[in-house]
Amino acid sequence: MRVVLPVVGRHPPRPESGRYLREEERILIADGVLAGRSARSIAAGLGRAVSTVARELKRNRAADGSYRPLVAQALTRSRRARPRPRILERDDELRGLVQAWLDKRWSPEQIAHELLAVHGRKIAVETIYQTLYSPHQVIGRQPRMVLRTGRPHRRPRRRGDKRRPRFIVPITLIDERPDEAQDRLNPGHWEGDTIVGAFNRSAIGTLVERTSRYTLLTHLGGGARADRLRDRLIETFTALPAHLRRSLTWDQGGEMCHHHTVAATVGMPVFFCNPGRPWQRPSNENTNGLLRNYFPKGTDLSIYTPDDLARVVDELNHRPRKSLGWRTPHDVFTNLLSNAV
Incomplete structure (x- = not known):
């Protein structure tokens, strides 16, 4: 069995979603396990669902069966999804269909609907946009030439929790x-x-x-x-x-x-x-x-x-x-x- 050990500096620090357990929380889980506390008690202390703690203890134990927070953190990072080619990069036939409809000035939403209704192929509208604006030129078309908006670049979109308030003084709705x-x-x-x-x-x-x-x-x-x-x-x-x-x-x-x-x-x-x-x-x-x-x-x-x-x-x-x-x-x-x- 392969043992995953934490490597200092292997993963540069970056903001992580609050959905996932942080290393500090894993340390508290390990302390709770050593103290003989139940998963329900540990989850209550962290403000997490008991299923989250139970799943963590089941999936991220070390090779000897013990729970060590640094090893658990490294295991989690090793399972993270890696970038993989988009569907339009892998499927030449599908890419050809999308290119043909783009040449007819169809919108990505119209293309996605037609693919599902006529060809039984499901593809997200966002996938078409991301591939079209990709720097790798997967689709051999310029966005400004085939999209009705004529935008050469996508408009930036802030995450909802990162938006700055528009008004300094609170407003009344x-x-x-x-x-x-x-x-x-x-x-x-x-x-x-x-x-x-x-x-x-x-x-x-x-x-x-x-x-x-x-x-x-x-x-x-x-x-x-x-x-x-x-x-x-x-x-x-x-x-x-x-x-x-x-x-x-x-x-x-x-x-x-x-x-x-x-x-x-x-x-x-x-x-x-x-x-x-x-x-x-x-x-x-x-x-x-x-x-x-x-x-x-x-x-x-x-x-x-x-x-x-x-x-x-x-x-x-x-x-x-x-x-x-x-x-x-x-x-x-x-x-x-x-x-x-």
Whole structure:
């Protein structure tokens, strides 16, 4: 029987998943075994499942039957999966099919579905992507030539537990927004966002009042937007009466990192939508779509002056809306201004 002994420096230290037992935990297991404790007692002390400890004691004992933590650690590392050729490197027929469909501009998802449905071959979509972007040129195609995105490199993706918080000051989610904001009967609840220009280098701030659908635009120009957005929001809302600044709902864009300053200065709570749920700001999303008729995507928004924005706002707010009984947002909002609650 081959005996595996620990070799100092054989395995360079690297972060390991918390799913697996660490060397420190194996030392505690060995101490528990020497003390005559049961696997259940040891597992309780480690905060692990009893099956984890029992399996460890069964699989990683030394040649003489004893449990030694360093030997157990070395045994575990020796069994780790080693890199092996991907399926598209090993299977010439399968690789040929994938290449043919890529030449027809099929997406990896479409290819994977067709392989399973027609050829009975199961392959993960991610496998196709990884092979296509592999530096070894397994698939003789350039990603930018065959993928509709045209990206020569994959976008980096952070692990969920490694993502940095976007906001230094904790945010308040839309789930805590008052119910009165949902029914649109009480005015003063706003939805906000920014529309961005070419290469994300310019932006315009958009605000919509939920009851009247009244729209306001803020000129942000180019460059860094967080400070400018903060100042424009404070300037805009302080000009309104208190009954028309009850709440503001935004998405989780980093441009709103000064949300706490806006809330404290204006005296109006700021709520945030849940990630990936733009429909939680329906009025603002609809208005942003209308604004793209005036500010097309891919254009430089910094060329528009405050006067240009004022003309667009005037045109939108004087357009009759079916949701308002064919009244205009301007008429409804003007009535709200004169009726303090």
